[in-house]
Amino acid sequence: MSVDPKTLVRTFYSITDAIAAGTAPATALDEVLAESLVVHLPDGSSVDREGFRAVGRAFAQGFPGSVHTVEDLIAEGDRVVARLSWRGTHSGEFQSAPPTGTVITLAESGIMRVEGDRIVEFWPLFDSLTLMMGVGIAKI
Template sequence: MRKLLPILCLFIVVCFLSCTSEDKQVAENIKTYSNTWDEVINNGKLELINNTHFDERITLLMSPENIVGIKNVQDFYANYLTGFSNIEFTIVDIFGQGDKIVKHWNFKGTHTGEFFGISATGKSVDIDGVTLVSMKNGKVSQEQDFMDNMAFMQQLGILSNPDNIRVINTLYDAFAAGDIPAVLDLMDAKVVWHEAEGNAYADGNPYKGPEAVSNGVFARIGKDYDYFNLTNIQLHEMSGNQILATLRYQAKSKKNGTVIDAQVAHHWFLKNGKIIGFQQYVETKQLAEALSK
């Protein structure tokens, strides 16, 4: 037993030194990695993507094709630096083990330049993601990003929010039920509303804000018609968070008993689940006849 004691002590010392050395290397990897990407993204120093900080065969795991090599990685990230202004790149959390690093990050910016061929939209983005990193001899050798690309495209206005259809459906259901407060609640406080040119209610164009829409449009409909129904509603999703609705107005005038059956289109504009704009297209001749004395 006494003979084994020195061997055991030596083993413990070796393990301790090995663990300490490994922990030190992980800490150095994290520090180098974090500082490098902070300078590259926040300060635009693409030149730091070089063979000092990155392996010559640095690989970004992508679909359908990986990006390999320092120059190609530089070109890839140049899209972010030329495509966005007001950039804020934050490493929310980062940890590692051995030659592996996991990074939780956040990217904010305004799309004011060309981004992978997409012309500037002026939209702001705020997106989170995770990156799996492999290090080799203190240099970055491989990265794989995970983020919600659909949410990213929606924030850019390239893809529409899939919830937009539900919002407009809810509005039409509320209107059918006579629940005007519920209709108004779906509108942004700064909604801009346009009635069709030639419609008597266009005298207030553009109506700005839910209260103006309520007083200038909905209150007048209630005063002018015995009933005013929206039928045959079909919704068509468009890019840029827009919805086109095709439908018919079926109504009866209080003034002269004229019955309307008019073809209509509604163009809706949405942002963050709220209606920010509206344009009406309708056969105004029927509406004019219904409101004539």
């Protein structure tokens, strides 16, 4: 059964936020992510579904209770483009950086390719400099 691609993407972000809040396990994403998922990272590398779950666990540990606010969703064919903001408090270890208590807000966007009722590809992009400065890894 096929679902509306924009609804699927909204559900993806809702589940991601539930994982960060500790109200859902990382495997809850299996509801919307294909087993064959490929996430294309900005540096040209890619991760599979398990690799993406690991990234989600790292963010949930470092920023428990973080939330996404979907600003725009644009769908055409099998692709959905999302523009959103992400907000979290660095209250846990993240990439070896001890908690700073810093509240971080990032601009984020992504393109997802959908087949049926699953996301099969994802091209995320977010303001990693602001993130790294907020956790004390980068300085200007």
